Amino acid sequence: MYCPSFYSPTGHNDGLGGLWSHKRPACSSTSKMFHFIYLLSQKTGAASAPGNPAGPIIPSHITPPISPDEEEKLVLRMQATTQFIADRNPEKFASLLKLYPEALKIKESQKKKKKGESLQELDKWYQEELGQVANSRKPPNITRDELVRLMDWKLSRGKFRPRLIELAGSNSNESVQNASMQGIELAKKSKIGDAVKALVILKGVGPATASGILAACVPEKCCFFADEVAKAIPSLSSLKYTSVEYEVLNSEMADCAQLLNSLAKQGDEKENGNETWTPHKVELAVWTHSILHQNKPELLSNLNEKRSCTEEEEQVSKAKKQKK
Incomplete structure (x- = not known):
């Protein structure tokens, strides 16, 4: 450990x-x-x-x-999720990441959204399409419509405040493209604080929404500022949702990703899910752990039991090899 x-x-x-x-x-x-x-x-x-x-x-x-x-x-x-982060176990992180869809279903059932796209539809678009489309543009940027949809995704996972969607939509398309262009470029240069500052000039966009843009478009450098993840970091136990807090969180996720990649190379690639960890992937695994721990802890228990069985099988296998 x-x-x-x-x-x-x-x-x-x-x-x-x-x-x-x-x-x-x-x-x-x-x-x-x-x-x-x-x-x-x-x-x-x-x-x-x-x-x-x-x-x-x-x-x-x-x-x-x-x-x-x-x-x-x-x-x-929060203790269990805090310890999960501290353990930095590649196998556990890989297993939790696979359970992300299950955690998302739980969150969707809690929100009971009545209008518009479902959380699962929005999340699929956010995780799989937004970053790819934004980065296909030269230079990379997002549009006003994409900002509004991203805001819908963010609010569907957290506290729903429709006023923020209205504010996001009140920005001109040009201002959103210019701000996101600058923010994405700065993030790719690892200037995370400056990237956030470039984005929060937009109406309705604070550090959390800015992080949503960066996590989608520059996941290798940035995580999303998720409540469940930030509150598992003791130094962020009392959140004000500032850019400084986001930098602290992102630094923790980036350090964890770097270490997981290093440890995974030393271990069994099959066991570790053959993942290349990024701050965003680490954040998703931590978010999944927090949601499951609060709502379906038996799934986490099952993971621990499977790991124990695997370790026992490995010991038996090694013993047989030594006898030969």
């Missing part, structure tokens, strides 16, 4: 096995963030950090901003 080394806001290793980012944005809800990390460390049995025998540093004056029961439920809900 791989657990990356991240740091707490005080500069001390937090002992949680990962996901405290030194690049985290300033957070006004400091008490909520500290309390989240404290409860998480208690649940995971985090070891005391070197030079910090008392464990993670939690200011004594901080009290829970919400009721203990509610905070406890939040921690328990």
